[in-house]
Amino acid sequence: MATVRRVAIIGGNRIPFGRSGGPYARASNQDMLTAALDGLIARFGLQGERLGEFVAGAVLKHSRDFNLARETVLGSRLDPRTPAHDVQMACATGLESVVSLANKITLGQLDVGIAGGVDSASDAPIAVNDDLRRVLLRANHAKSAAARLKTLTGVRPRHLVPEIPRNAEPRTGLSMGEHAAKTALAWEIGREEQDELAARSHQRLAAAYDRGFFDDLITSYLGQARDQNLRADSSVEKLAKLKPVFGRGEGATMTAGNSTPLTDGASTVLLASEEWAAQRRLPVLAYLGEVVSGAVDHVSGDEGLLMAPAYAVPKLLDRVGLGLGDFDFYEVHEAFASQVLATLKAWQDPEFCKDRLGRDEPVGEIDPAKLNVNGSSLAAGHPFAATGGRIVATLAKLLAEKGSGRGLISICAAGGQGMTAILER
Numbered sequence: 153m154a155t156v157r158r159v160a161i162i163g164g165n166r167i168p169f170g171r172s173g174g175p176y177a178r179a180s181n182q183d184m185l186t187a188a189l190d191g192l193i194a195r196f197g198l199q200g201e202r203l204g205e206f207v208a209g210a211v212l213k214h215s216r217d218f219n220l221a222r223e224t225v226l227g228s229r230l231d232p233r234t235p236a237h238d239v240q241m242a243c244a245t246g247l248e249s250v251v252s253l254a255n256k257i258t259l260g261q262l263d264v265g266i267a268g269g270v271d272s273a274s275d276a277p278i279a280v281n282d283d284l285r286r287v288l289l290r291a292n293h294a295k296s297a298a299a300r301l302k303t304l305t306g307v308r309p310r311h312l313v314p315e316i317p318r319n320a321e322p323r324t325g326l327s328m329g330e331h332a333a334k335t336a337l338a339w340e341i342g343r344e345e346q347d348e349l350a351a352r353s354h355q356r357l358a359a360a361y362d363r364g365f366f367d368d369l370i371t372s373y374l375g376q377a378r379d380q381n382l383r384a385d386s387s388v389e390k391l392a393k394l395k396p397v398f399g400r401g402e403g404a405t406m407t408a409g410n411s412t413p414l415t416d417g418a419s420t421v422l423l424a425s426e427e428w429a430a431q432r433r434l435p436v437l438a439y440l441g442e443v444v445s446g447a448v449d450h451v452s453g454d455e456g457l458l459m460a461p462a463y464a465v466p467k468l469l470d471r472v473g474l475g476l477g478d479f480d481f482y483e484v485h486e487a488f489a490s491q492v493l494a495t496l497k498a499w500q501d502p503e504f505c506k507d508r509l510g511r512d513e514p515v516g517e518i519d520p521a522k523l524n525v526n527g528s529s530l531a532a533g534h535p536f537a538a539t540g541g542r543i544v545a546t547l548a549k550l551l552a553e554k555g556s557g558r559g560l561i562s563i564c565a566a567g568g569q570g571m572t573a574i575l576e577r
């Protein structure tokens with residue numbers, strides 16, 4: 153018989169995020185995830201322990217990483233008898249890993265585990281094309297060396313063209329930036345407000361580092377002690393000088409400064425039942441509350457690719473009987489500044505709220521002073537699957553610092569999806 157128990161967030165860890173082709177250019181997903189995992193293990197004295205599960209994922213995975221989480225456990229300081237499995241929900245992978253693990257703790261199926269995520273934009277999986285793969289498979293099945301050689305003589309120059317993963321939606325062919333540019337245009341999101349949001353993200357992340365907020369959340373890695381993308385001196389004036397990179401003509405407002413950079417990094421979060429935490433005398437930072445995922449039809453409908461949270465958050469609020477204003481902190485993943493602003497605008501728009509959400513009143517506004525108070529993905533960078541863990545650990549610690557309260561997480565993801573959750577203390 154299943155029980156239902158609260159899931160405690162005990163702590164998080166990550167490596168500083170690096171820009172694609174930067175300090176981690178030669179590190180694999182497994183290397184980075186192992187570093188983030190071992191950092192967490194060391195912090196909480198879990199060396200040699202057999203945990204309930206390690207649940208993690210990556211968006212860009214090599215075929216050799218068919219169960220990346222399990223291989224990471226085997227290379228880590230955990231007891232190798234700790235089971236592990238992979239999760240994939242694009243940019244929401246990290247949060248989905250947390251939720252997937254938390255559900256097993258809630259149901260009493262296990263007491264403690266670690267969730268995580270990693271991505272390397274530097275080490276993207278380049279594959280051989282389908283034609284060459286078929287020749288190689290035939291050669292592999294050949295009964296003799298001569299037959300194998302004969303099959304291989306069928307290789308033609310066109311077979312050598314590699315399959316390079318494109319940063320594009322499979323069903324539209326547009327990159328996420330191009331999709332976001334269309335949404336920015338539709339919602340009339342201006343350049344200056346995007347640059348303001350981006351500058352604030354950098355300034356707040358720098359301030360959080362300076363006050364030591366990340367001292368126990370980040371393990372230095374390969375000589376990197378802070379997120380490489382962070383520009384403490386960022387300003388609207390500097391950002392205004394950058395040329396648009398997504399969209400066309402006068403309506404193009406999205407630049408390298410108000411978009412997340414391609415990033416490498418990894419994060420982990422320790423979750424447990426309250427009983428386990430109490431037995432270990434480990435303080436609980438916060439508890440995972442309600443969770444809602446969502447998806448929009450960005451292919452045949454007129455929805456923006458990254459607008460799923462605009463739908464999922466109101467559903468989450470209704471489920472728990474709260475208003476948008478009833479939170480102390482809001483962690484809204486900054487895929488692009490324009491994306492955050494379009495989502496906020498949708499919640500204030502009477503027409504969107506009536507026609508799309510079926511509400512008589514707008515969802516409401518978020519106090520900018522409570523939004524991404526320690527900066528977010530525009531400043532830290534966005535190694536796709538590692539962002540959820542970064543956000544959960546940041547928000548849990550903010551709530552622990554405050555002593556009590558409630559925080560809202562909203563993460564948009566490729567494929568027209570999104571994950572939202574509440575943390576409370």
Ligand SMILES: CC(=O)SCCNC(=O)CCNC(=O)[C@H](O)C(C)(C)COP(=O)(O)OP(=O)(O)OC[C@H]1O[C@@H](n2cnc3c(N)ncnc32)[C@H](O)[C@@H]1OP(=O)(O)O
Nearest residue numbers: 243328329390397407408409411412413414487564565566
């Ligand atoms: C659900 C989701 O999360 S969807 C989001 C998924 N993520 C993505 O799609 C990634 C999107 N990002 C990208 O594709 C790339 O990072 C791009 C296209 C935006 C930019 O790529 P690049 O042009 O290679 O960026 P690069 O780092 O070289 O920056 C371009 C210039 O802007 C400058 N710049 C970048 N950021 C800043 C900043 N914050 N302040 C001032 N200048 C900046 C750089 O210094 C560089 O200047 P330079 O040309 O004089 O050297």
